Amino acid sequence: MPEQTPTAESTPQRQNLLGMSREQMEAFFLAIGEKKFRASQMMKWIHHEGCDDFAAMTNLSKPLREKLARLAEVRGPGVVYEGASNDGTRKWVLEVEDGSYVETVLIPADNGKRRTLCVSSQVGCSLDCSFCSTGKQGFQRNLTAAEIIGQVWVAQRSVGPRRDSGNRPVTNVVMMGMGEPLLNYDNVVPAMKLMLDDNGYGLSKRRVTLSTSGVVPMIDKLGDDIDVSLAISLHAANDELRTELVPLNRKYNIRCLIDACHRYLSKCADNRLITIEYTLIKDVNDQQQHAEELATLLDELPCKINLIPFNPFPHSGYEKPSRNQCMRFQQWLYDLKHTATIRTTRGDDIDAACGQLVGQVKDRTKRHARYIQSIQIDAD
Ligand code: SF4
Numbered sequence: 001m002p003e004q005t006p007t008a009e010s011t012p013q014r015q016n017l018l019g020m021s022r023e024q025m026e027a028f029f030l031a032i033g034e035k036k037f038r039a040s041q042m043m044k045w046i047h048h049e050g051c052d053d054f055a056a057m058t059n060l061s062k063p064l065r066e067k068l069a070r071l072a073e074v075r076g077p078g079v080v081y082e083g084a085s086n087d088g089t090r091k092w093v094l095e096v097e098d099g100s101y102v103e104t105v106l107i108p109a110d111n112g113k114r115r116t117l118c119v120s121s122q123v124g125c126s127l128d129c130s131f132c133s134t135g136k137q138g139f140q141r142n143l144t145a146a147e148i149i150g151q152v153w154v155a156q157r158s159v160g161p162r163r164d165s166g167n168r169p170v171t172n173v174v175m176m177g178m179g180e181p182l183l184n185y186d187n188v189v190p191a192m193k194l195m196l197d198d199n200g201y202g203l204s205k206r207r208v209t210l211s212t213s214g215v216v217p218m219i220d221k222l223g224d225d226i227d228v229s230l231a232i233s234l235h236a237a238n239d240e241l242r243t244e245l246v247p248l249n250r251k252y253n254i255r256c257l258i259d260a261c262h263r264y265l266s267k268c269a270d271n272r273l274i275t276i277e278y279t280l281i282k283d284v285n286d287q288q289q290h291a292e293e294l295a296t297l298l299d300e301l302p303c304k305i306n307l308i309p310f311n312p313f314p315h316s317g318y319e320k321p322s323r324n325q326c327m328r329f330q331q332w333l334y335d336l337k338h339t340a341t342i343r344t345t346r347g348d349d350i351d352a353a354c355g356q357l358v359g360q361v362k363d364r365t366k367r368h369a370r371y372i373q374s375i376q377i378d379a380d
Contacts, residue, residue: 002366010292011074014070014071014072014073014164015028015072016069016072016073016074016075016146017042017046017072017073017074017258018046018074018075018076018146018149018153019144019146019147019149019150019187019190019191019194021145021190021193021194021197021199022039022040022043022193022199022200024190025043026039028072028294029042029103029320032067032071035279036116038060038064040199041057041059042057043199043200044199045057046310047153047155047156047194047197047199047200047201048073048199049186050153050156050157050160051074052073052074052075052076054068054072054074055069055152057099060192063094064150067178071125073270074230075146076146076150076154076157077094077095077102077147077150077151077154077198078094078095079092079093079094079095079158080093080094080101081093081100082097082158083236088108088112088127089105089107089108090105090106090155090158090159091104091105091133092104092154092155092158094150094151094154094343095107096123096125096143096147097144097147098140098141099318100123100140100141102109102120102123102143102147102151102177102178103115103119103120103177103178104119104120104151104154104155104177104229105117105118106118106155106169107284108200111157113171113225113373114171114172115168115169115170115172115351115366116170116173116174116234117151117152117155117169117170117172117173117174118172118174118176118177118204119148119152119173119174119175119176119177120143120148120150120151120177120178120179120351121142121143121148121175121177121178121179121181121184121188122139122140122141122142122143122169122178122179122180122181122183122184123139123140123141123142123143123178123179124137124138124139124140124178124179125137125139125178126139126180126181126183127180127183127213127246127247127248128247129233129235129245129246129247129248130244130245130247130317130318131211131235131245131279131281131310131316131318133313133331134178134179136313140183142179142183143179143184143187143188144187144355145187145190145191145194147186148191149191149194149195149227151199152160152173152195152201153172155169155170155378156169156170156201165236166181168201170201171203171207172201172203172209173192173195173201173207173208173209174209174215175192175208175209175210175211176211176213176215176231178211178355179185179279180212180213180215181210181211181212181224182210182212182215182219183218184220185218185221188210189222189226189230192210193226193228195208196208196226196228196265203226205226205227206229206231206270206272208218208228208229209228209229209230210228210229210230210231211230211231211232211275211277211318212229212230212232212233212234213246213248213371214232214246214248214249214257214260215248215252216252216256216260218256219257219260219263219264220260220263220264221269222264223263223264223267223268224267227267227268227269229272229377230264230272230274230275231263231274231277231278231306232257232261232274232275232277233246233277234254234257234276234278235275235277235278235279235285236285236290237254237255237290237293237294237296237297237298238251238254238293239253241284241290242254245279245281245284245285254297254322256303258297260303261274261303262301265302271302272302273302273303273304273305274301274302274303275302275303275306276298276301276304276306276338277306278294278305278306278307278308279308279309279310280308280309280310280321280323280325280326280329280332281308281310281318281319281320281321282318282319282321282322282323284312284319286325286326286329288328288332288376290329291329291332291333291336292332292336293336293340294333294338295332295333295336296336299358304326304339304340304341305333305338305339305340305341305343306340306341306343307326307329307330307340307341307343308342308343309321309323309326309342309343327342327347330342334377341344
């Protein structure tokens with residue numbers, strides 16, 4: 001459900017201002033008898049300064065600050081754990097409203113010039129991709145817009161310095177953590193609008209990427225609503241193998257997914273590329289024939305390919321290919337006129353690498369219990 005525009009009269013509880021879009025914030029101030037321009041001031045305090053204390057908002061009058069303290073609050077997720085890897089990657093485990101945990105990871109690159117935050121959109125995930133440890137945790141619920149943007153807010157507050165110094169703590173966001181973002185559309189889009197808003201995090205649309213496993217109707221809707229970069233979790237170039245790895249492929253097969261990518265690009269104003277994510281799994285999808293299939297499939301699509309060596313987790317049943325095999329796969333693609341990068345594994349020592357974000361999910365699908373049971377049966 002989208003977050004409701006609050007009114008002072010209709011809400012006995014204090015309103016959390018953290019996840020409010022510009023429009024919602026303006027409506028809030030009008031509803032409490034204040035001018036619309038207060039919304040911009042409040043957004044800057046929250047998102048530029050990381051401020052959650054109305055008393056510190058010194059460009060607001062004292063009576064307004066007191067009124068806000070009665071009617072509203074700025075409440076981010078609680079930080080349960082914060083870790084820093086030897087390679088500079090940082091990870092936060094965050095407690096959200098119902099006591100579940102989600103994880104968010106900040107990955108530095110280019111000598112610290114780029115700092116990419118990997119953000120979660122759901123507690124767990126309902127899609128159960130066979131190579132993904134998040135999928136094995138089952139699914140609890142969608143995150144609210146406040147809980148999604150709260151991950152950026154926590155990271156920025158923690159890393160500092162403030163945005164106004166011109167040195168942004170977070171330069172890029174990828175919606176690539178726990179969950180399928182397009183199955184939480186009504187909360188993900190407002191949160192991404194805050195990432196793009198100048199009074200929010202002021203990131204360019206090229207620096208905010210939504211990664212989907214292929215919810216085709218919502219890709220079309222996304223293209224109508226917000227112009228961010230799109231990544232596709234592809235992992236296989238034939239339907240039989242992709243259905244094994246990404247069960248959603250049964251519903252939206254590869255052809256209709258690639259067609260949706262073309263439609264998405266046709267709606268982008270600039271020369272955008274789709275990012276194709278391809279997790280390389282030993283002896284499953286890392287052979288020459290797979291590279292050839294992939295190259296043929298992507299021949300007509302403006303895209304860049306990101307090869308991700310599989311990150312093993314207990315009882316996954318899959319193995320990571322050797323570094324040499326990953327490089328061979330890259331070369332096969334190159335020979336077929338496709339460039340591909342191999343993603344370096346980051347944050348291994350703090351379990352922050354791709355596919356290692358697990359959080360703590362009160363699994364309402366019971367998938368996690370079935371998974372544990374199947375492991376025990378296998379071991380007997
Ligand atoms: S890969 Fe993404 S969509 Fe698939 S189970 Fe994991 S989190 Fe969900």
